[in-house]
Structure formats: C-alpha cells, structure tokens
Amino acid sequence: MKKSPLPVQNVNRSDKNVSGKEALVKLLRWHFGHADFRGKQLEAIQAVVSGRDCFCLMPTGGGKSICYQIPALAKPGIVLVVSPLIALMENQVMALKEKGIAAEYLSSTQATHVRNKIHEDLDSGKPSVRLLYVTPELIATKGFMLKLRKLHDRGLLNLIAIDEAHCISSWGHDFRPSYRQLSTLRNSLADVPVLALTATAAPKVQKDVIESLSLRNPLVLKSSFNRPNIFYEVRYKDLIDNAYTDLCNLLKSCGNICAIIYCLERTTCDDLSLHLSSTGISSAAYHAGLNSNLRSTVLDDWLSSKKQVIVATVAFGSWGARDKRSNDKKDVRMVCHFNVPKSMESFYQESGRAGRDQLPSRSVLYYGVDDRKKMEFLLRNSENKKSPSSSSKKPTSDFEQIVRYCEGSGCRRKKILESFGEEFPVQQCNKTCDACKHPNQVARSLEELTTTASRRHNSSRVFITSSSDNKTNEGQYSEFWNRNEDGSNSDEEISDSDDGADVVKSLAGPKLSRKLGVDEKLVLLERAEEKYNESNKQV
Numbered sequence: 120m121k122k123s124p125l126p127v128q129n130v131n132r133s134d135k136n137v138s139g140k141e142a143l144v145k146l147l148r149w150h151f152g153h154a155d156f157r158g159k160q161l162e163a164i165q166a167v168v169s170g171r172d173c174f175c176l177m178p179t180g181g182g183k184s185i186c187y188q189i190p191a192l193a194k195p196g197i198v199l200v201v202s203p204l205i206a207l208m209e210n211q212v213m214a215l216k217e218k219g220i221a222a223e224y225l226s227s228t229q230a231t232h233v234r235n236k237i238h239e240d241l242d243s244g245k246p247s248v249r250l251l252y253v254t255p256e257l258i259a260t261k262g263f264m265l266k267l268r269k270l271h272d273r274g275l276l277n278l279i280a281i282d283e284a285h286c287i288s289s290w291g292h293d294f295r296p297s298y299r300q301l302s303t304l305r306n307s308l309a310d311v312p313v314l315a316l317t318a319t320a321a322p323k324v325q326k327d328v329i330e331s332l333s334l335r336n337p338l339v340l341k342s343s344f345n346r347p348n349i350f351y352e353v354r355y356k357d358l359i360d361n362a363y364t365d366l367c368n369l370l371k372s373c374g375n376i377c378a379i380i381y382c383l384e385r386t387t388c389d390d391l392s393l394h395l396s397s398t399g400i401s402s403a404a405y406h407a408g409l410n411s412n413l414r415s416t417v418l419d420d421w422l423s424s425k426k427q428v429i430v431a432t433v434a435f436g437s438w439g440a441r442d443k444r445s446n447d448k449k450d451v452r453m454v455c456h457f458n459v460p461k462s463m464e465s466f467y468q469e470s471g472r473a474g475r476d477q478l479p480s481r482s483v484l485y486y487g488v489d490d491r492k493k494m495e496f497l498l499r500n501s502e503n504k505k506s507p508s509s510s511s512k513k514p515t516s517d518f519e520q521i522v523r524y525c526e527g528s529g530c531r532r533k534k535i536l537e538s539f540g541e542e543f544p545v546q547q548c549n550k551t552c553d554a555c556k557h558p559n560q561v562a563r564s565l566e567e568l569t570t571t572a573s574r575r576h577n578s579s580r581v582f583i584t585s586s587s588d589n590k591t592n593e594g595q596y597s598e599f600w601n602r603n604e605d606g607s608n609s610d611e612e613i614s615d616s617d618d619g620a621d622v623v624k625s626l627a628g629p630k631l632s633r634k635l636g637v638d639e640k641l642v643l644l645e646r647a648e649e650k651y652n653e654s655n656k657q658v
C-alpha cells in the first residue's frame with residue numbers, strides 16, 4: 120500500500136531539529152517500518168544532514184541505503200545517488216516508489232518521454248523528486264553537471280551519496296574512468312556534503328575513496344563485520360575417511376535443519392545431493408545446468424522447507440535474479456563449503472547466509488589438498504585472462520587468505536575479521552570457532568595434515584602450489600568463470616551518458632521487476648567486473 124509523503128511536511132525543518140534522533144526515527148518508522156536505526160546509521164545520517172562529509176563502511180546488508188534515504192526525507196530538496204549499475208538503480212527506485220517516496224533514476228535505457236519528464240521536474244520551481252539516481256558517466260557530462268549546478272544554486276541539492284564507493288578504487292583506474300572524475304563534484308558543488316558508502320573494508324580502498332572524492336574532514340564510520348551467532352569450523356578432507364559420510368553424519372547430528380552446501384562442480388552437487396537423499400536427508404541440487412523449471416521447483420521446495428538441504432554451485436548466489444522472487448531465507452542454520460571458496464570475501468558472503476535471524480548457526484568448510492590445487496589452477500588462469508594493465512587485485516592473493524584461514528592454527532573469527540582490516544581481540548571469540556573451542560584437536564589435525572601432505576606430495580610444505588601437471592578441465596567450472604551462462608541473455612547497461620560520447624558497456628544481466636536480495640547485488644557487480652575482464656582480453 121502506498122503511503123503519503125506526509126512526514127517530510129510534519130518534521131520541523133530547521134536544520135537543528137531535522138538532525139535530532141527523534142525526528143529521524145519518526146521518518147524511519149513511518150516510511151520504512153523499522154523500529155530503530157541499526158549500527159552506525161544514525162551517526163551517518165546526522166553527520167550528512169548537518170552538512171559533514173562521511174565515509175561509511177558497513178557489511179553487505181548492513182543497511183547502507185537508509186543512510187541517504189532518510190536525509191532525503193528529512194529536508195526539502197534532492198539527494199543525488201551515484202550508483203554503478205542500472206539494475207541497482209531501477210531496483211531501489213522501484214522499492215522507494217512502492218513506499219510512496221518520490222525517487223527516479225536517469226539513464227539512456229529509459230524512453231525519451233520518461234527522461235524528459237524527470238528533467239522537467241528538476242527544472243521546475245519545486246521539484247517533487249527527493250532521490251535521484253544516476254551513473255558516474257552521466258555526472259561526467261557537461262550537460263548534467265550544469266543541471267546539478269543550477270539545482271545547487273537554487274539551494275535544492277542536499278547531499279551527494281556515492282553508493283558502492285569501492286568502485287572508485289577497483290573500476291576507476293581503467294574500466295570506468297568517470298568514477299575518478301567524481302572529484303569534480305567537490306570542485307563544482309563545494310558545500311554539498313558527500314556520503315561515500317561501501318562494504319569493501321580494505322584500508323587502501325578507504326584511503327583511495329576519501330582522496331578521490333576530496334572528502335573534507337569526513338566522519339569515518341566502520342561497522343564490524345563480525346557475525347557472532349555463526350560458529351566457524353574447518354574439516355580436513357585429507358584426514359577424513361569419507362567426506363560424504365562425514366557431512367551426512369554432521370547434518371543428521373543437527374536434526375532437521377535448513378542448510379546450504381556449496382560445491383565447485385555441478386557433478387558434485389548432483390552426486391552429493393543423491394548421496395544425502397539416499398541416507399534420508401531431504402536435499403536437492405541447484406546449479407546452472409538444470410533447466411529453469413526444475414531450478415524454480417528446487418528453490419520453492421527449499422524456501423518452503425519441503426527440502427531441508429540445497430546443494431549448490433555459486434550460481435545459487437544469483438538464483439533470485441532469475442527466479443524472480445525474494446530470497447532472503449533467514450533461518451539457514453548451516454552453510455557448508457564442500458570445496459574451498461575462491462577468496463575470504465566469497466567465503467564471508469556465502470557463509471553469511473547462515474543465521475540471518477541472528478540465532479546460533481554454523482559455517483563448516485571442508486578443506487582438501489586437491490581442492491586447493493584445483494582452485495589455484497582456476498585462479499591462475501583467471502589472472503592470465505586479465506589484461507596486464509588491469510589494476511585489480513590478483514585472485515591468487517585473495518585465495519591465500521582463505522588458505523591461511525584453513526591452514527593456520529589461530530582463531531578463525533580473528534582471521535576473517537583481520538582480512539577485512541578489523542582488529543579482533545581473540546578472547547572475544549568466546550570459543551565460537553573450532554580453533555578456540557578445541558585448540559589441541561585443531562593443532563593435532565594440522566600436524567597430521569602436514570605429515571599426510573608431505574607423504575602424498577613429497578613436500579615439506581603442507582600443500583603444493585604447482586599446478587603445471589594439473590589436468591583440470593575448465594569447462595566443468597563454467598559457473599565459476601561466468602555466472603550468467605544459464606540462458607539469461609537480456610542486455611543491461613552499466614554505464615550511461617546523456618551526450619552519447621562516453622563508453623556505454625552492454626552487459627548480460629536480468630531485467631528485474633522486484634527488490635534485489637543482498638547476494639544478487641553482489642553477483643551483478645561481480646558479473647560486471649567479469650565482463651570487463653573478458654572485454655579487456657579481447658581488445
């Protein structure tokens with residue numbers, strides 16, 4: 120049901136009062152139905168409403184959008200939101216309009232009359248739009264910058280929010296130079312506060328973003344990435360007689376729980392799912408090799424708890440984008456990685472699907488020598504595919520972090536958080552990982568692993584990194600390479616220009632008509648980067 124935009128008028132408009140907690144909470148409750156602000160939301164909102172720049176680091180799903188959506192409702196005028204993908208803009212605008220909030224996005228994918236209508240509104244004496252979403256490429260055009268300056272001169276530009284601000288660092292150097300030109304916003308619109316938001320925690324990204332945007336004495340807010348309700352654990356395949364049986368027993372010991380098992384290969388999904396079913400655990404495989412009807416049924420059965428366990432490839436992350444429904448299942452009690460994931464970031468996102476209801480949950484990673492070698496082979500190939508000029512981080516160095524997570528003896532939680540640049544006093548783990556709960560046992564396993572590995576591979580290291588003799592067939596991992604290979608072939612632009620002079624990249628991706636889930640956003644961003652790497656290789 121649509122709501123009237125009433126509280127904007129109801130809130131006292133003097134700057135002093137609009138940044139008061141009470142008024143802001145009132146807006147939050149009325150428009151979004153949330154009882155109170157979460158984490159650092161209120162601090163970020165109060166900073167920007169009072170005119171201060173802010174850099175806001177929050178984990179995925181932490182509620183970053185509220186940090187610029189509430190300021191748009193707290194004061195008359197417009198909040199400009201810079202977003203990297205049209206699908207993301209469309210999605211947010213749709214969700215806001217459903218709530219009765221006047222939001223629009225500008226893109227060359229829109230019909231001319233739609234764009235004209237938005238421009239007319241912006242030019243009018245009292246624009247109705249409160250949130251305007253645009254790409255960095257549009258900002259880089261003279262015409263649009265002129266429009267922004269006019270809005271600013273009329274006192275109508277309240278805030279500039281740069282969503283997914285890490286793109287400045289990861290994409291701005293070569294792929295989308297317009298990202299780096301966002302600094303012109305500060306030069307041209309000096310007194311408009313800028314809010315940069317990201318879920319990427321690398322300290323160099325923070326520095327790069329703050330410098331590129333010329334943020335002035337920004338309030339730097341960092342939310343913790345800790346997920347205290349998840350117990351982290353690693354099991355060593357090389358020390359287990361049969362990993363299938365081990366997993367079966369583990370699932371059975373937990374009762375009738377809802378679980379996700381991630382595998383690298385489709386055949387493993389099929390095979391493992393069959394095995395689980397044969398022992399009485401209701402499970403189903405989910406991967407891009409299934410036809411969309413079957414995938415849809417599997418998903419339905421799992422969402423409605425008819426099936427207990429879903430055994431999936433990483434294609435699962437983008438499921439909702441294709442199956443056109445909401446996907447945030449909150450009661451996942453266990454996420455198991457049956458093969459080692461490609462990076463700590465992937466591991467964090469995927470294991471983070473456990474316990475979204477905040478109840479005790481479990482992350483179990485099965486780690487093995489052969490899996491590691493396979494993944495190293497895939498990642499090295501991926502590196503070779505990138506252009507030499509590409510400035511993005513090497514996938515193999517990301518992988519080393521997850522290897523250290525598995526091979527190291529210290530607190531797992533500490534390793535996760537440190538990989539995001541967060542300090543974590545180990546005593547705070549409170550025995551919520553295997554290494555802290557059973558340190559002797561984990562130490563013994565690692566010792567045994569070293570012995571086993573050196574026996575098997577004639578190496579003094581735990582694992583061998585050479586894969587020159589690796590017979591891995593890349594085709595098996597098509598989901599790893601390209602998550603969009605399951606028949607979805609509609610086009611989606613990621614960048615935009617109002618004079619047609621800038622690069623407009625066409626990307627495969629879904630046209631969406633519903634709110635994107637947290638994981639789907641990530642997948643869209645990742646897909647864009649993959650496409651970039653591919654196109655770079657062809658040049």
Ligand SMILES: Nc1ncnc2c1ncn2[C@@H]1O[C@H](COP(=O)(O)OP(=O)(O)OP(=O)(O)O)[C@@H](O)[C@H]1O
Pocket residue numbers: 153154155156157160177178179180181182183184185318637640641
């Ligand atoms: N104060 C709050 N109380 C309860 N729920 C909230 C609050 N703020 C945001 N949420 C909910 O949290 C979820 C994630 O919010 P949002 O999409 O803004 O996260 P995000 O940090 O922008 O994620 P991403 O990194 O994917 O962009 C949404 O379902 C949103 O409604």
